[in-house]
Amino acid sequence: NAGVTQTPKFQVLKTGQSMTLQCAQDMNHNSMYWYRQDPGMGLRLIYYSASEGTTDKGEVPNGYNVSRLNKREFSLRLESAAPSQTSVYFCASNHGTGLRYGYTFGSGTRLTVV
């Protein structure tokens, strides 16, 4: 079982460059999420998609955009990268019918902006 697959695993960008982080899940989950993880701050929600065709802002959406391409795929785009966006990014998915079974996370993308 692949679960949640994120690409790439590592990326270095120069300030001002753009890139898209890809995420795909094969569990037929309705809801998908993008989090960033910084030391001592846990995980903070960037954007989420409760179901195919919908997206909403989370706690820290500035500087990011998302696309729910279909039920399986949810991408995160940085239009003009800044050093403050250096972080580890995690994609997660959930059935969408409640939190009893929690989230399934990908293994993350480690992004450095120089």
Added chain:
Amino acid sequence: TQLLEQSPQFLSIQEGENLTVYCNSSSVFSSLQWYRQEPGEGPVLLVTVVTGGEVKKLKRLTFQFGDARKDSSLHITAAQPGDTGLYLCAGGAAGNKLTFGGGTRVLVKP
């Protein structure tokens, strides 16, 4: 914004010792989850508690949800090196969203 505070931030113990990690908030959560994260990987769900006062046991791990559903604790009995990792609590909010605490890094030395 609902906030979750975890304590301590870091815990280093010897194999065989017990440890407790705390997760506190001023807000009420519909559910509380605990995850463990290992280096280079995403968090993995350990348990979900949904009822105030609920206690769940998972082998040597005991999880408790406070009566008022504002706090939780994770207790590990006779810790082993395999318990080493980052432990994260997360509170459930509307829209199936989770708010995460800052994490407790546990190191169990052999």
